[in-house]
Amino acid sequence: MAREVIRVRNEFYIRSSSARVDVRTRVLKQGDTFAVFDRFGDIETFGTGELGLYYQDTRFLSRLTLKLGKDRPLLLSSTVREDNAVMAVDATNPDAWRDGEIVIPRGTVHVFRSKILWEKTCHERLRIHNYGRA
Structure with missing residues (x-):
């Protein structure tokens, strides 16, 4: 496990991380299908338990998470289009x-993650861009 506080000469650095519990949700809806995600675009099992993918008011998916290695990406922004048809999430990697x-x-x-509901199915597209040297 990586140390949380790192000292380099006389400078101190604190490892970046994101809050694990966030009450703000994002909702997509199409016909009899709807999905409730956290701001990261994930469906986690903690919190009040409403996150999931539903069809005709029955939950069919109760967990779906994206990890980079063992860590959750760091959230930059997320939004749902006004008609609740598309969710877009921008994130970046934590220190590896x-x-x-x-x-x-x-x-x-x-x-970059985008999600849509179409014909009783949740579709997700990932676009990953490496700005590093390798």
């Missing part, structure tokens, strides 16, 4: 550690 060193600094990789 190996043997006590940062091998991929946070903000090196951009992750």
